[in-house]
Amino acid sequence: MNCIAIDDEPLALDILKNYIKQIPNLALIRTFDDAIEGAAYLKEHKVDLLFVDINMPDLSGLELVAALDPKPIIIFTTAHKKFALEGFELEALDYLLKPTPFERFEKAVNRAFEQLTFKKIILPAVSESIIVRSEYKMVKIELADVDYIEAMEDYIKIHLISSAHPVLTLRSLKGIFEQLPKTQFSRIHRSYIVPDAQVRSIQNKKVRLASGKELPVSDSYLDFIEKWKTRKDNPN
Structure with a gap:
């Protein structure tokens, strides 16, 4: 150590x-x-x-x-x-x-x-949930319930599929991304992380999620588009 x-x-x-x-x-x-x-x-x-x-x-x-x-x-x-x-x-x-x-x-x-x-x-070995601090308490986030994660200055918003109210936590996007399994989540923009399983289509450098939300893919993360297409064409 x-x-x-x-x-x-x-x-x-x-x-x-x-x-x-x-x-x-x-x-x-x-x-x-x-x-x-x-x-x-x-x-x-x-x-x-x-x-x-x-x-x-x-x-x-x-x-x-x-x-x-x-x-x-x-x-x-x-x-x-x-x-x-x-x-x-x-x-x-x-x-x-x-x-x-x-x-x-x-x-x-x-x-x-x-x-x-x-x-x-x-x-x-545990990739089903993460724990974050929000509003002076610890909150368990099920990874399967994540719609997308958004950077908001010094905070991030974790948007959930099951709730209209995102979880707000004092973290950087880089910090939360290091906590997530890279086989399940991708960074597509300096302000956004998405669960790969929620991506339904990509067109004109925009990701469309299962929830209907559209998010931009920045030039710095265009490799995500190729990665997603490869996974789509070869699901196994």
């Missing part, structure tokens, strides 16, 4: 480095004492686990994590108890108070190993 650490305190980073060296199969890729630099790195690189301080200048750890999508496993490290609730609202795995004993650190990392194993082994 790889990880990075972001903390504006050099001593705190040194302690993390020392702790991480003692954990088998945990590799520290980078450390950052500047939150903005760390955030920029995370936008370009996939990381399994992020250790991040909360109270930092320019960009707090809470703000940094809130902007990440998809998010790695998050462990907050801070000297302030008052941020705990906000940290867990961002779906952080754990919240370590400084100074952190090694045994407490090791326990948090073991939980991270368990969660990563679950993500890599269990979740890919």
Whole structure:
């Protein structure tokens, strides 16, 4: 499991480095004492686990994590108890108070190993539903019930076949697409994802769904048209 650490305190980073060296199969890729630099790195690189301080200048750890999508496993490290609730609202795995004993650190990392194993082994085998946060609660979405998914600035709307009311969630289209099985869903536009099974026809770079909804296929995703035609001609 790889990880990075972001903390504006050099001593705190040194302690993390020392702790991480003692954990088998945990590799520290980078450390950052500047939150903005760390955030920029995370936008370009996939990381399994992020250790991040909360109270930092320019960009707090809470703000940094809130902007990440998809998010790695998050462990907050801070000297302030008052941020705990906000940290867990961002779906952080754990919240370590400084100074952190090694045994407490090791326990948090073991939980991270368990969660990563679950993500890599269990979740890919389950392709019938996904869980998203909407209106301060977790909502189960049956993939067979998805009509299409639409980007709306910082949010996405998951339009359902069974309901006139879409599910609104604070995610990016890229983030939700990574959560979906690629054998069942395709991105056709910077603003749209469709279930392949719901596509009934494609004409003039427009997809017509079983619901009757028509959506554009952008030039960047024209390969979807060929992929769909191939599947249609060779259903097996």
